[in-house]
Amino acid sequence: MSRTFSSWLSGPESAGPHPDDAAPGESLGLPASGPGSLAPMWRRVLALLVDWLVAYGLAGLGAKAGVVTPELLATVVLGVWVVLGAAAVRLFGFTPGQFACGLRVIPVDGSGDGVGVVRAVVRGLLIALVVPALFTDVDGRGLQDRATATAVVRSR
Template identity: 35%
Template sequence: MARWTGEWLPGTGNGPGASERTAPKWRGETFGLPESGVGSVAGGGARLVALVIDLVLAGLITTLFVRYDVQDVAAMQTFNWWAGVVWAVITTVPVTFFGFTAGMGAVGVRVARLDGATMVGPWRALVRMVLTVVIVPAIVRNIDGRSWLDRVTGTVVIRLR
C-alpha cells in the first residue's frame, strides 16, 4: 500500500536517512514495543469495537437525561447533539487521566505516550477526540499501526492483555 497518508508527520521515519533504514519486522518495533502480547500495538479491529462500545454507552447515558422520539426530528436532533457531547466527555476525561475509555478497557487496549509519561494529558486527549470526530485521521495508519491522531499527539494504542 502506498504511504501517501501523511508520512511527513514527525516520527514516521520518512526524514533524512530513512532510505538507509530497513522496514520494521512488526508494528511498533521502531518504538521498542513487543511483537505481540501486553504492550504491543493494538489492531484496528479492537480500536473500532472500543469506539462502538463508547458510542453505545454515550447513547445510553444520554437516554437518562434527554427525551428521544424517533418520530420527532427536533427531539432526535437534540438527543444526537447531547449524545455527542456525552461521548466527548466520556472519551476525553478518562483518556486524560487513565489512558483508556470504558470501551477500550472492555477490549483490552489503552493509549500510551511514546515519551513514557504515565498520563496522556488533557491536550492530547482533546486532540485525539477531535480528530476521531473527523474520522479520516483515525482510519489512516502507517506501517507502525499508528493513525494520524496517534502521530500528531505522540501516542500509540497498545494492548493491555
C-alpha cells in the same frame, strides 16, 4: 526524515518501505506481541463501538428525563462521547470500551506515565472528525495518534 501515510483504500503496502520482518510498533520501542504491543484494528473499532453505545445510553438518559430534545440527540451523543473519552483517557489511560477490549492509550514520546489533558482532548476531537482515523502509518496508528504522540496498545 520523511513521514509516510497510507489510507485504508490503498492498504499498508503503500506506506513506503518497511522491512517484512519488523513488527508493528518496533520503531516505537514496543514489543511485537502481548501486553504493550500495538492493538489490532479490529479491537480498536470494537472499543469505539462500545464507547459509542455508552455515549448513546447516557444521552438517552438525558432525553428520557426531558433534558435533551430529539433534535439535539445526535449532537449530545457526540459531545458525551468526546468528553467521556477525553476524561477517561486522561484519568485512567483508557475509555470504557478500551477497558472492555483490553486496550489502553500510552504516550510514545517518553513524556511520562499518562496522557495529558491537551493530548486527550485533541485526540478525541480528531477521532470525532473520522477522517484522521482513516489514514494510518506503517504501524497502523491513525493521524490522531501521530499528532498527539500516542499509541493504543494491549493491556493484557
